Amino acid sequence: MLATLAFLGAVESPHSSLVHETQPDRDGLLRTPGKRHRVVVTGGAGYVGSHTVHALARAGVYDLLVIDNLESGHAEAVPRGVALKVLALDDAIGVAAVLKAFRPHALIDFAAYLDVSHSQNEPEEYVRNNVQNFKHVVRRLGHAVAAAPPGRTAHPATWSPTPAERVAARGSWTPCTPRAAS
Numbered sequence: 001m002l003a004t005l006a007f008l009g010a011v012e013s014p015h016s017s018l019v020h021e022t023q024p025d026r027d028g029l030l031r032t033p034g035k036r037h038r039v040v041v042t043g044g045a046g047y048v049g050s051h052t053v054h055a056l057a058r059a060g061v062y063d064l065l066v067i068d069n070l071e072s073g074h075a076e077a078v079p080r081g082v083a084l085k086v087l088a089l090d091d092a093i094g095v096a097a098v099l100k101a102f103r104p105h106a107l108i109d110f111a112a113y114l115d116v117s118h119s120q121n122e123p124e125e126y127v128r129n130n131v132q133n134f135k136h137v138v139r140r141l142g143h144a145v146a147a148a149p150p151g152r153t154a155h156p157a158t159w160s161p162t163p164a165e166r167v168a169a170r171g172s173w174t175p176c177t178p179r180a181a182s
Contacts (some may be wrong), residue, residue: 038063038102042089042137043110044082045073052108054079065102067095068111089133096140107141109134 039056043049044066050073055080056062064082067089076085087094089111112130113119119126 015181025156036063037105038065039108040065040067040099040102040104040141041108041110042067043073043112044068044108044172045070045075045077046082046110047077049073049108049110050079051081057082065098065104067098089137090128092136092140095137099137099140104141107137111137146175147176 039048039062041053041056041064044053044064045068049066049068053064053066056064062116066078066082066084067087068078068084070086075084075086085098087098089095111133113126
């Protein structure tokens, strides 16, 4: 883990820097990455993302890496002992290098714009940031981790059936919200 973090700090990008480095706790847990799940949290320096990161850190069983461009997040919101990589998600080379070095088991994405009025005025910017950047990270993630069956996560506790599996199980597809039906 510490070698990985040293590499993450060396990834050159105009929008990238390693703000926090993890420090081993008194039990040396951060030195045993093979026995812990590595989780990347994009947007983890924002309000909701940072609360999730704090909860995961308190659980004490995850090696965490927060990727955030700090456009609306704050480095101070990321708990000590959690690596923070300041990086724009549309930086293909930087994202690929970070994910390849960290080799995460899971991704939690909170990197999104939230202002509804702004989204009405500049929908293209929202699609770029909220949809295209997410797809970009997921594509890069696929190259960085061991292959799992499509639509499933590598960890059985978070597995859910794919939409096709749900349709096959029920015989039809029924949207759960009016928006999903459109």
